[in-house]
Structure formats: structure tokens, C-alpha cells
Amino acid sequence: MVFHWRSIFLLCTLLFLSTLTGCMPGTQKSQPKQPSSPEHPQPSTYFSPKEREVANLxxxxxxxxxxxxxxxxxxxxxxxxxxxxxxxxxxxRNRNEVALTFDDGPDQRFTPQVLDVLKKHRVKATFFLMGSRVKALPEVTRRIRDEGHVIGNHTYWHPNLPKESVERMDWEVRETEKSIQQATGDRPRFFRAPYGEMDEKRLRRLRDMGYYITGWSVDSLDWRQLPTEEIKHNVLSNTHPGSIILFHSGGHWTQDLSTMVEALDEIIPRLKADGIRFVTVPEMVKKGS
Ligand SMILES: [Zn+2]
Structure with missing residues (x-):
């Protein structure tokens, strides 16, 4: 009888402890599902306040x-x-024009540096922005507009669209429109798909929503965080009159785009010396912004 009560006590203690540590099946709390929210990198105490601010983007x-x-x-x-x-x-190719385009902004680190370089060389570009980042950084968004650049739609959370429903894409596009309109008062008319992933069904839907879909013909590959010289080479060896050149003005918070900013500062004068004019995408295709 004594052994029996001791066994029951031990069993209860074990049950209590395993519930506390969450190792009993069925005792772990399930995480709420957030299909339209990405995982946000959790800033650790290792990072400085500035880095933590960046991590929250x-x-x-x-x-x-x-x-x-x-x-x-x-x-x-x-x-x-x-x-x-x-x-x-x-x-x-019959006009000596190229369009510089910048995806994934706005951010606090690289978008202002890109804007500084464009201002220094008096060049206008097209920025495809994420709605969630526009909402977080409306003042950087307004700076892009105020300095004469065109703002396009690059979805709200940057999902891989062909893996999502068309309804999800509609939400992404409309929510980004709202964010851009709240920040600048303007509705975007040009769209670029995250990762360039597009199919006919989604293209037709975007057309019906009044968008022009924009790809690129030259990739700087800046997202690979290449050395400045390699980014310059990628762009200058592939650019032709009529090129749409892809850069990024933001990215994953661990990504360093500073070599792209340095390369951009050298690419623009090199192309100008060859008689190239810099236009926005709407100017290039004569569709109005
Ligand atoms: Zn992107």
C-alpha cells in the first residue's frame, strides 16, 4: 500500500514537470497561423539599437x-x-535610353544611399516597393516620389506568386496600392513580380486590374552581394539601348548592398559617356506613370 501511494506521487510529479517543459504530447501550445504575415527575424540583444530597428523591417x-x-x-x-x-x-534599341529599376525597398539603410547617388548624377529611376515596407517607412517612400522617381507595386509581403492563389495575389496588389496611396497620394500602374515569377493566368489578372507588368533585360546580380567590380561588369557588359536594369534598394535584413551603391555611382557616368539617357519605365514605354 505504501509503495502504491509513493508510485502515484512520483507519477503526478513527473506529469507536472513534463507539462512545465512542454514535452508531453499535446501539451505544446500551437502557434497561430498567419498566412499573410512573414516570419519576422527576431532581433537578439547582440544587435545595436540601429540594427534592431533594421531587423524589424x-x-x-x-x-x-x-x-x-x-x-x-x-x-x-x-x-x-x-x-x-x-x-x-x-x-x-532605336533610342539610346535605359531604365534603372530598384526592387524590395523602401528600407532605412540602402534606399537613401541609392537616392543620394541618383540625385548626384541627376538621374530618374523606377522603384518597385513592397507595401509592408511602404507602410513602415512612409517618409522614405515620399522622398522617392518627391525626388521625381516612379513608384511601382512589388506586392505587400513579397510571396512567390505562382505558389499562391490568385485571390492572395489580388490582396497583395490592392493592399500595396493602399499603402502607396496613403504615403504619396498616387496609385501605382506598373507591377513587378517577386523573383520575376509570373504566369499567364496571373498576368491576365494583373492586366485586368490595370497594371503593366515589368520584367528586366539586365540583372546586376547585386542580391548576391558581389564585389563592386563584378556588379559593374554584369551591368556594363550586358547593357544595350532599351535595357531595363535590375538592382535592389533593400533586401533581407542580413543583406549588405553597399557594393551595389558604389557600383551604381560608377555605372551611371560610364553609360552617360556612351551617350545613354536614363528614363523611368513609363517614359521608356510611353505609357505614363
Ligand atoms: Zn523583390
Whole structure:
């Protein structure tokens, strides 16, 4: 009888302890599902207050560019040929113009540096912004608009669109429109898909929503955090009249884009010396912003 009561006491103690440590099956609290929210990197005490501020910037839901990006030169080209009035990949070569484009901003670190370089060289560009970041940084968004650049829609949380429903894409596009309109008063008319991932069904839906879909013909590969010289080489050896050149003015919070900023400062005068003019995407395709 004594043994029996001791066994019951031991069993109760074990049950209590395992409940506290959460190791009993069924005792762990399930995490609330947030399909439209990305995981935010949790800032640790290791980071300075400035770094923690940066860490709180909404991140790319679909993942960093280097883990998702797959070039689709043929499928994007076929889409462009089938929908030449709504899918922009490049402009004809008969004008000495290129368009600089910057994705994934605004952020606090690199977007202001990009704007400084563009201002220094008196060049206008097109920024495809994430709605969640516009909402977090409306003053940086307004600076982009106030300095004469064009703002495009790059979804709210940066999901990989073909893996999501068309309804989810509608939400992403509308919510980003709202954020940009609240910050600047303007509605964007140009759209760029996260990771450049687009298909015919989604393209038709975006067309019906009144958007021009914008790709690129030259990739700086700045998202790979390459040395300045390599970014310069990628751009200068591939650019032709009519190029749409892809850069990033923000990214995952661990990403350092400072070599891109240095390269940009050298690329612009080199192209100008060759007689190239810099235009926004709407100017390039004569569609108005
Ligand atoms: Zn992006």
C-alpha cells in the first residue's frame, strides 16, 4: 500500500514537470497561423539599437532572392511576345535610353544611399516597393516620389506568386496600392513580380486590374552581394539601348548592398559617356506613370 501511494506521487510529479517543459504530447501550445504575415527575424540583444530597428523591417515572405531566384528567359519572353502591350521586358534599341529599376525597398539603410547617388548624377529611376515596407517607412517612400522617381507595386509581403492563389495575389496588389496611396497620394500602374515569377493566368489578372507588368533585360546580380567590380561588369557588359536594369534598394535584413551603391555611382557616368539617357519605365514605354 505504501509503495502504491509513493508510485502515484512520483507519477503526478513527473506529469507536472513534463507539462512545465512542454514535452508531453499535446501539451505544446500551437502557434497561430498567419498566412499573410512573414516570419519576422527576431532581433537578439547582440544587435545595436540601429540594427534592431533594421531587423524589424518586414522581410521577404517568399525567402531571400538567392534561395528562390530561377531565371526564366524563355517563358518570360514568350509571355512578352503574347502580351506586348502589358508585359514590358525591354524597349526597342532605336533610342539610346535605359531604365534603372530598384526592387524590395523602401528600407532605412540602402534606399537613401541609392537616392543620394541618383540625385548626384541627376538621374530618374523606377522603384518597385513592397507595401509592408511602404507602410513602415512612409517618409522614405515620399522622398522617392518627391525626388521625381516612379513608384511601382512589388506586392505587400513579397510571396512567390505562382505558389499562391490568385485571390492572395489580388490582396497583395490592392493592399500595396493602399499603402502607396496613403504615403504619396498616387496609385501605382506598373507591377513587378517577386523573383520575376509570373504566369499567364496571373498576368491576365494583373492586366485586368490595370497594371503593366515589368520584367528586366539586365540583372546586376547585386542580391548576391558581389564585389563592386563584378556588379559593374554584369551591368556594363550586358547593357544595350532599351535595357531595363535590375538592382535592389533593400533586401533581407542580413543583406549588405553597399557594393551595389558604389557600383551604381560608377555605372551611371560610364553609360552617360556612351551617350545613354536614363528614363523611368513609363517614359521608356510611353505609357505614363
Ligand atoms: Zn523583390
Amino acid at each position: 518586414p522581410t521577404l515572405e517568399g525567402g531571400p532572392e538567392y534561395s528562390i531566384r530561377k531565371p526564366h528567359p524563355v517563358s518570360n519572353d514568350l509571355l512578352q511576345r503574347k502580351y506586348p502591350d502589358v508585359f514590358v521586358l525591354r524597349a526597342p
